[in-house]
Amino acid sequence: MQTYISGIAAQEGKSATLKGWLYNIRSGGKIRFLLVRDGTGIIQCVASQADVGEETFELIDTLTQESSIEVTGTVRADKRAPGGYELVMTKLELVGRAADYPITPKEHGTAFLMENRHLWVRSRRQAAILRVRHEIVRAIRDFFDDRGFVLFDTPIFTPAACEGTSTLFETDYFGEKAYLTQSGQLYAESGAMALGKVYCFGPTFRAEKSKTRRHLIEFWMVEPEVAYLDLDGDMELAEDFVFYVVEQVLANRREELDIIERDTSPLEKIKKPFPRISYTECVDILNKAGHPFQWGNDLGGDEETIVSSQFESPVMVHHFPAEIKAFYMKNDPQDERLALGFDMLAPEGKGEIIGGGQREDDYDMLVKKIQAHNLPLEAFDWYLDLRKYGTVPHAGFGLGLERTVGWICGLSHVRETIPFPRMLHRLKP
RNA sequence: UCCGGAGUAGCUCAAUCGGCAGAGCGGGUGGCUGUUAACCACUAGGUUGGGGGUUCGAGUCCCUCCUCCGGAGCCA
Secondary structure, eight states, X not given: XXXXXXXXXXXXXXXXXXXXXXXXXXXXXXXXXXXXXXXXXEEEXXXXXXXXXXXXXXXXXXXXXXXXXXXXXXXXXXXXXTTSEEEEEEEEEEEEOOOOOXXXXXXXXXXXXXXXXXXXXXXXXXXXXXXXXXXXXXXXXXXHHHTTOEEOOOOSEESSOSSSSSOOOEEEETTEEEXXXXXXXXXXXXXXXXXXXXXXXXXXXXXXOOOSTTOOSEEEEEXXXXXXXXXXXXXXXXXXXXXXXXXXXXXXXXXXXXHHTOOOHHHHTOOSSOOEEEHHHHHHHHHHTTOOOOTTSXXXXXXXXXXXXXXXXXXXXXXXXXXXXXXXXXXXXXXXXXXXXXXEEETTTTEEEEEEEEBOOOHHHHXXXXXXXXXXXXXXXXXXXXXXXXXXXXXEEEEEHHXXXXXXXXXXXXXXXXXXXXXXXXXXX
């Protein structure tokens, strides 16, 4: 029977068999200390020649880093062991010998580690980050599922741009041009008209030659869309949602945050309601902070950092100038220059994690906007149908998973937040 | 695409003014019964990113190309 290291404390004083890999080894004259990992944790296994016999003892000395092994022994609490428990070995079985594992227990550069990403994920820190990612994904699903949202999967292959601005990956679809999706939102809107409250959660693709710590070519986005919801309701949903995700990670992944050495106090300070400031107020804040900024420009990375650093909770900036926002966003009936959209900026200068808002629900207005953005009307005939057959006010938003993981884990770069990041000039492994 | 930085042993990095290419880790061999990225001794390991040029002599200076890193724009 196999025991997992995560549950080793319950086996104290008893016999256990661990199946894993050799993380590191240290030796004394007739004693060996094997650090064994099994994916759930790391434990020190102690072998003395007297306990395991000469043959096994010699086998231990031939083991290389990351060789796969099965070890049997007695679990014992010992202060000298990292983690507080160790396995006093009686038996060892070599499953697969590893040859010259490239990632040594020493410092490496990120370029080298990215080349070896398929092996880097075995390291303690990377594994912890990926566990937090999983927790965030679970919290996202639970949040929407518990509130009666229906998962509405949207297509990866699309016939045209969702937003004219970004560059798309073009593929050959049996002789026809098709593009990899950059958002499931337009399709999710159709879902909201059918099922009321929906969300889509999948990969999206942006062929922009972005080369910063916040960008990936392929990233995951969750996009809820709700019928009969306005901008205020949308922001409330986003606030409840992000708060829940942070709460769940703090409740369930303390150990991993500890391994990553994340200072959790900024996360613990987050409370509802999140600050809401209009774009126009935002311009004032920037100018008062000594950062000249003109009304009408879009917020860049520096601006986001200045604004978000004024608050402990994520801040929602709303009512942007309509000109700098996408065609599908509804204009403010009080002031046509403004769009009923919002961005949520994460604290600690981590930038935009959510973009969303109320959608244009008037048929004629939408036609005008599509034309104004120089987009082909015929590609959006089905989207316009949603306004033709029982249109309603509706809203939604998109949350970038990797940026959220990066913020919650306190990472400076999104490349460590996904098992195999696709970046400019990196398609392998 | 633009701006800046970097390519030297498997990895992380040194190499003075242009003058014999080195260290730590990792590998190998040996030693040590409580190690904590263990330690000690010995040992193997190089087309200095590619190409061209200057020079008696180039890792070092010049030209060019390639790769990677950081940032900008764009965005979640």
